[in-house]
Amino acid sequence: MKRRILTLLLVSIHLMAWSQGVPFLRNYSANEYHAHKQNFDIICGVDGTIYVANFEGLLYYDHASWRIIHTPGVTRVTTLFMDSKGTIWTGGYNYIGRLRNDSDGRLVLDDYDKAHSFHGEVHKIWERDKVLYFLASNGSVYQIADHHIKPVSDKTTTTDTDADDTQTLDNQYKAIASNGNGVIIQDNNGNTVQTITEKNGLCSDNVVSIVYNGHGQLWGATDNGIFAIAIPSVYSHFTQNEGLRGEVLSISQLDNTLYVGTLSGLYRRQGHTFVNVADISHACWQLVSTNGRLLAATTDGVYSIEGQQSRQLTTASTTSLLVTPDGFYSGELDGFYLNTYSGQRQRLCDAEKVVKIVKDKSGTIWLQNLYGSIWRGDGKTFAPFTTGQKEAIATLVQYEGRVITVTADATKPFPYPLFSYTDSDGITWLTDNKGKILYAMDRGKRQEMFSELVYPLMDHSVRAMMRDGGQLWIGGEKGLNVVDCSRKDPIATTKACLYIRSVSIDGDSIVWGGYGEYPQQLRELSSDNQHLVVKFSVDYPSLLLPTQYRYRINNGRWTEWSLDTEVSFHKLPYGSYLLEVQSRNAYGVLSDVASINFSIMPPVYKRWYMIVLYLILIVIAVYLLVKLRLRQLEHEKRRLESIVQERTAEVVKQKDEIEEKSNRLENALQELSEAQHELVRQEKMATVGKLTQGLIDRILNPLNYINNFAKLSEGLVKDLTANVEDEQEHMDADNYEDTIDVLGMLKTNLEKVGEHGANTTRTLKAMEEMLKDRSGGIVQMDLTALVKQDEQMVAKYYQRQIADYHIKVAFNYSEQPVFINANAEQLSKTFMSLLNNSIYAITKKVQRQQFSPEVTFTMRALDGQVEIVIRDNGIGIEETIIDKIFDPFFTTKTTGEASGVGLYLSKEIVQNYGGDIHVESKKDQYTEFTIILPTIK
Structure with missing residues (x-):
């Protein structure tokens, strides 16, 4: 196995390093970051924080929440720059300053031009020889020094103002921001290898600035929001934005051209897009490449594709194929057939809706239908195959050179997979029973390298798969995913750093802002604080599979993994607390634990001096109560004697009243029970009625079409029979008899269709009548x-x-x-x-x-x-x-x-x-x- 993997890696060096599909991306709209949609510049901090120059101020995103800082004059911020010390500088209209953190870790803007030494808008900030300069809209260049700015007459200090429009992604590629053409990816020779635009899902083609975070993500600012692209990455995909419509069901190659079958038809790859193959617009369940042709099993029959031409071989809905030297086997709705390319067909068994056909080394052919039933045969005769468990759902898997059946409750050699695929190297790819969490098996054990490679796609359903050298093509409901096995994903090589981003009270009072020197102990919190919120995130999360988090308090049990980047505590009791947080990235790798200590003061009424006061008051109160109680007991004794006599008479009277009320209550409860039973029955009938009425309406319309067309077809068969009889003398006797027999069978079938259609219509009408409301008109x-x-x-x-x-x-x-x-x-x-x-x-x-x-x-x-x-x-x-x-x-x-x-x-x-x-x-x-x-x- 090691030799095989080494061979694969050596071969992959010579493959094109760029991903085959469109990178995964994420757009952030103005509604998400709660600011203006117009952005001017973007940079990335050393801790992964994204800073954006926005029309309303300075936006920053710590991967837990978006926040904004307004300039002193509440003006727009137009340019950003990070100097060699990691300090963020901001420029805007009549404003130049830097970003710093205060004593509570909050980010604030420090104005460097309180004297208003310049007027206009800052276009660019740069650093040369550890000296900062900026260019204003009036064409002047200024130097920043010691909280002051001064004009510079030496024009040699200017720099290329468009330098931040290009970002180097790795040693081979670079990204270019363009106004009107989105993001352009070029190689070192200046050749464009890909363009990412609005057609690919980008929020805007007018990209004003981009920044690469050095860990597999390219961030960009546009006139209509902000975006992040997972690039460079071993993962890419094709969706309906690239012309691939519908859930992917099958993948194959013909003459080095990729074909993909979906619920919407058959598609051929052309560059970074897909085009529909003419005449095939129905669900394409399986693709098989053989002898220079591609066979496609569709709901409209089997098609043969050769070059740019397609030809329909059969017309019956087909869900699976197996190629033979002279033709092919086909799994259809009403059975299993053997077909030749000349059009001859033979029904071999009544296995309906066969979705998988597999041939083992001994020549035995195995069939699996949609309901998990298994058949096997020698190619001419087939019989049901049982696994020893009555009515057990099973699936066929090609594993270690043989075909095995895996039942729904199996655990060995692996749990039941909804999807399985064996590549040319004998590696078996499997999912769970829901068609997700793809992993690889080889020689009886889990293949860790490939399993880890596809782990970030665990939330993607798998319906089709193909391994082509160093590329994995995986299709499902989210489109077609491409995994480049020859490369290492930047996220996989990055050790995630987990940060406590903020600690706030009651939603707005910041205890710790998340920046600056990390505090070992927060300031003591008042017991009046009712709602404590702690936000956290890693520095470089994945776009493909969101980072998961868990936490615990005071070394207790860890919570379950979740996508939440914050935890809320409501009305915590007073005392000392240790909050620990941990993350898990897209590859399941755990980060170091981030922790923070905080304490809550006891309320005023629980402090020591209040407790002493309580004790004194209690002693005084007890003394007074004892004296008062002794005085009351004497008075109470006399009063009770008179009350006893009165109460005795009242008890007798109340006994009679209680008996009467008990009888009335019993009758009322009986009536209430009957009314409740009737109300429950009516509610159930109303609910079932609404659901069933919808089903009846959905069924009746197509059923009427079936009945009408069946009746019309009977007349057509009758006319066709008359025409055949008229042409009898021009036909071969055998052909004439076969034609008459087929027409007779067709007529009988149509009569049965009409008869059963009418019966079904009658039943549906009865259901409709049954569901009518009969509570009115009384x-x-x-x-x-x-x-x-x-x-x-x-x-x-x-x-x-x-x-x-x-x-x-x-x-x-x-x-x-x-x-x-x-x-x-x-x-x-x-x-x-x-x-x-x-x-x-x-x-x-x-x-x-x-x-x-x-x-x-x-x-x-x-x-x-x-x-x-x-x-x-x-x-x-x-x-x-x-x-x-x-x-x-x-x-x-x-x-x-x-x-x-x-x-x-x-x-x-x-x-x-x-x-x-x-x-x-x-x-x-x-x-x-x-x-x-x-x-x-």
């Missing part, structure tokens, strides 16, 4: 009048069945009005639904045997209630399912006959009116539904 109504109306409707609607099967239909009810609170339309539908079920049950029984069919509808008034009984002597209901008939979508009829929501809706309607419904039945004897509803006097 009024006082006469139930007797409604029953008369339904009696007429039954005689009319079921006239043919009653006559054909000699069904006796009897309605028994009193002519006296019965008033209830209900919705007449809904209640009528309930009665008609139950009567329809009775007619159906009798019809089914008549078709099997001779008997006297009878349906009765009986209504009788009870005390405060009305009872409706609907009975038939049809086929009845089996005991095993009678408890389920009120469940939604449960039915004993076929899908074409009923949707299974009638009884569910009937029960819901009855319960909405305060009633109930139940059923009794015996198989092949009778069925009886009883409805109880409350009446109105």
Whole structure:
């Protein structure tokens, strides 16, 4: 393995050192740094702090928070400079000064021109022979010395005012700030190797100043914000800004050209951008390069790409490929196929949605579908492969020259990976079960060099991967990432320094500003301070994977790692504290612990002299209380004797009152429980209704298209069959018969599609009906009048069945009005639904045997209630399912006959009116539904 790695590194020396993609960058808007969007200059301090000359003043960013310092006249700052001693100098309109820290570590501006010796705007500050100079807008040059400035007549002290527009990145490259063209990267020969502009996500193309922090980050100031670019870096990427749209699913090469398949189609790399391959705009699941051609498995079929030409080989949605000498295997939605380039196809097995096809050294072909099921075969026949665990989800991994299956609960040789890839050197790349945290395995153990190299990409999902020499191409939902294995990332070689950036009280009172000599002990804090905030950060954090932090108090347990750069303490008790903070960089390397001591004074009421005063007051109070209590006891004794008699009488009276209130409370609790149960039921139904209604609307529209096009296609098949029959004499007999057979199968399939589509539509309509609000429209109504109306409707609607099967239909009810609170339309539908079920049950029984069919509808008034009984002597209901008939979508009829929501809706309607419904039945004897509803006097 060491020899292989050494060979890789030697070969990589001759590769182009520049990253293949666009560097990672981060923009900071005016809303983030809370100042004007116009910036003029930018520099980096020795501790990693970024200083920016802004229209509103001097901005500085310590990687924990943005802060601003205003000039004495609240004017804009236009130029910055750091001298050989590390002092930051600032210049602006009628202002020149330096940055220093006060006794509390806060940064302040020290004005060097209080005498107003010059007028205008400072354009440039520089140092020569340890003497500072600056150029003003009036063209004069001034020297800074001993808190004074004086004009300089010697023009030889001037310097190139555009020097800070160019920054050397390393020994090979430099960055140039341009007005209108963003950031330009050039090599030592002046050749432009890359340009980073707004098209790549830069906040503005008008870059006025840049600075390299010496640790892999280029910072820039623009007229529309501030940016940081991770450059030079071993990591780069391509996103939709570079033309690569959609989640990356596959990566391959053809004739030294990179091809990438995404959810939005197939793309070809051209320089630092990607272009869409013509005619392929569907999801491209897999790419395979073979014999000068590229095969692409897409949802629109398999395409062959040769040079600039593409040709569609199949039309069925394909999710995986395996090349053979004469063709290719394809995993499709309805099975696994063997295809030839001439268009012949053979279905080998019914493994649906195969997403991975792997061939081992023995020639065995392994299949894995979308649901984690495994098949294997010899290329002609395939059978399911079990791992010994019932219904265990598994995946295929090429590991150490063989194919292994890894189940979802496996721990050896490694946990279940959602994605795996084996490169040409036999190194296996794996993720966790969520498709993230990529790592490498080689010869049975973790390959640390490569695993550490991809560690900063741990938050990126991995769907595709390709290793090409010293380059790793990793694709996922965030685009295409490129890792240059031949280089060392600056962040990996930098030992992070962790700083306590500020300590503040109640949000605005600064205890320690974070700059200057680090205090071992902060000043003692008052107990009145309610909110203590400590901010911290490292000097050079990574842009790719944010630095994580943890802390502990007084040598306690460390907190969990988080991205927070501050910790807040609310109402800490008095005492001494030691706060320790530690960071972890993008490679998991821990920093040294940064600590700070502070103490909180006890409150005034807990100080020693107050405690002595408390003791004296307590002694005096006890003495007075004892004397007072003795006097009160005598008086209390006499008073209690009279109270006992009064209380005895009151207790008896209160006992009776308590019993009465207890009974009332018990009744109220019962009513409240019933109301609560009903409220919970209605809330659940409302929530489920909203979710399901959205799904119904999403499903019905495409389903209508399916039904309509299926019906239209039946007519087209019929016309095509007629055309083929007309051309029979011009066709070969075998071709004619095959064509007729295929058209017949197609017609049958279309009829099935139409039939099932109609059934599905009916079910969805039933769901829609089930979810309607039936709580409205409840009024006082006469139930007797409604029953008369339904009696007429039954005689009319079921006239043919009653006559054909000699069904006796009897309605028994009193002519006296019965008033209830209900919705007449809904209640009528309930009665008609139950009567329809009775007619159906009798019809089914008549078709099997001779008997006297009878349906009765009986209504009788009870005390405060009305009872409706609907009975038939049809086929009845089996005991095993009678408890389920009120469940939604449960039915004993076929899908074409009923949707299974009638009884569910009937029960819901009855319960909405305060009633109930139940059923009794015996198989092949009778069925009886009883409805109880409350009446109105």
